[in-house]
Amino acid sequence: xxxxxxxxxxxxxxxxxxxxxxxxxxxxxxxxxxxxxxxxxxxxxxxxxxxxxxxxxxxxxxxxxxxxxxxxxxxxxxxxxxxxxxxxxxxxxxxxxxxxxxxxxxxxxxxxxxxxxxxxxxxxxxxxxxxxxxxxxxxx
Numbered sequence: 760x761x762x763x764x765x766x767x768x769x770x771x772x773x774x775x776x777x778x779x780x781x782x783x784x785x786x787x788x789x790x791x792x793x794x795x796x797x798x799x800x801x802x803x804x805x806x807x808x809x810x811x812x813x814x815x816x817x818x819x820x821x822x823x824x825x826x827x828x829x830x831x832x833x834x835x836x837x838x839x840x841x842x843x844x845x846x847x848x849x850x851x852x853x854x855x856x857x858x859x860x861x862x863x864x865x866x867x868x869x870x871x872x873x874x875x876x877x878x879x880x881x882x883x884x885x886x887x888x889x890x891x892x893x894x895x896x897x898x899x
Contacts, residue, residue, distance in 0.1 A: 770848065776802055777810050777844050781895045784820070785836040790829035810848070817847035836896035845890050 780796050797804040814820045821833045862872040
């Protein structure tokens with residue numbers, strides 16, 4: 760498992776890089792190679808390609824191969840919410856699953872797991888509500 764992806768929790772490093780890459784791409788009418796984006800973000804091109812690949816799989820980006828290839832927004836920046844980006848990068852489970860993982864398989868642990876579940880659900884809903892209010896265009 761990569762150190763850059765924590766199972767069951769959001770990876771805010773990936774999210775931050777993804778949003779910045781989308782802002783860079785929103786200013787480019789043509790395809791932009793991952794190396795050029797990585798250079799602007801002072802990030803590793805390999806890591807960025809992994810992130811951009813997820814965004815492409817979710818229909819946020821389109822890719823073009825070849826000499827003039829690269830990445831380009833598939834939708835207008837005003838139509839890409841930060842919620843879309845966040846959900847595209849999410850791999851597993853609720854955002855605060857680590858909290859749930861601290862409970863044991865004993866009477867008290869099961870009781871706490873049930874209590875924590877309600878809190879985690881509320882956190883999830885609030886995170887998504889906040890991210891839905893903001894678009895890539897807002898950050899340009």
